[in-house]
Amino acid sequence: MSDERCLYRYSTVLMGSPILLKLPRHDEALASRVFQLIKRYEDLLTVNRASSQVMDINRAAGRHPVAVSRPVYQLIKCAKAASLAQDSAFNLAIGPLVKLWRIGFQGSRVPSGAEIAARLALTRPQDVALDDAAASVFLTQPGMEIDLGAIAKGYIADRVRDYLRQQGTDEALINLGGNVHTLGRWSVGLKKPFAADDALVGVMAVDGQSVVTSGVYERYFEQDGRRWHHILDPRSGYPLDNALQSVTVISADSLDGDIWTTLLYGLGVEKGCAILRQREDIEAIFVTKNRDVILSSQRRFRFSLLDADYRLTDCTA
Known part of the structure; x- marks a missing residue:
């Protein structure tokens, strides 16, 4: 990110990630309340600690439904809908595969084909049973x-946005x-894949928008001369393998950005551009292995290319 204004920066670490809040005025109390809000939602949704509402659901897999708070239920319902979309690379039930690969955590490795096949059988989103009246979730198969x-993160970012608006x-x-x-x-800067943290491909000018980027350079490991990244294809059980290095989605809501970065990654550039031409609420920037920067449109942002090694084009090319 880059900005020339006089800004106050507040930072912490939550959800296993650095969290940054920028304000044009000094307000430590507001920053503290924002970080407390993020922490409350993290405590509800995390799967990286033993205690959360999501972990309660997972521990009860194959045994009984678990009633959860309405925010958690609605988020799970939204995630299931995205998982059931045609040709979707999004899957809320992908947990067994994530834990098998452990990409980004100690002990990451390439699993055997038999291990992947066994875990794939536990990742059917159709087996996530929802009860609207009780706000309960039931994973019908043991091990799901x-x-x-x-x-x-997208859901929480939207809640932070709403809270800041409420605070004036x-x-x-x-x-x-x-x-x-x-x-x-x-x-907002667009990061250069596999480069220093401050190396940018370009910069987006946005006004009241969410910007979500998902890239193969974020978490990966190397084994036998090959790089394995964290964006798993729920259909094969292996990391997605296409021409892309990153997808950035610009939208009003960060929740949409989270969903669509994954969906578009799975679709690839050609199919992704075809889908985006039919939607006015979502825009995207594709960065390819061949160093093409492909814009779907620029209704919600303006993009400036900074790196001469990349070629700027659009979905009509």
Whole structure:
């Protein structure tokens, strides 16, 4: 991110990621309340600790439904709908595969084909049973685990945006480890894959938009001369393998950004562009292995290319 205004920066670490809040005025009390809000939602949604509502659901897999709070239930319902979309690379039930690969954690490795096949049998989103009246979730097969890691940050970023508005704040930027949400006008950098943290491909000018980027450079490991990244294809059980290095989604809500970065990653550039031409609420930037930067459109942002090694084009090319 980059901006020339005089800003106050507040930071912490939550959800296993650096959290940054930018404000045009000094307000430590507001920053503290924002971080407390993020922590409350993290405690509800995490699968990286023994205690959370999501972990309660996972521990009861194959045995009984678990009633959860309405916010958690609605998020799970949204995640299931995205998982059941045609050709979806999004899957809320992907937890067993994530734990098998352990990409980004100690002990990551390439599993055997037999191990992957066994875990794939536990990742059917159809086997996540929802009861609207009771706000309960039942994983019908023992060993199933839901993982909301691909959607939780977007949901929480939207709640932070709503809270800041309620507090009368009309200018702020919150970065939840890659999920950026803005109030007012800001410049947001597009990171260069496999480069230094401050190396940018370009910069987006946005006004009150969410910017979510998912890239193969975020978490990966190398084995036998090959790089294995964390964006798993729920259909094969292996990391997605296509022409892309990153997908950035610009939208009003960060929850949509989380869902659509995954969906578009799975679709690839050609199919992704075809889908985006039919939607006015979602825009995207694709960065390919061939160093093409492909824009779906620029209704919600303006993009400036900074790195001469990349070629700027659009979905009509």
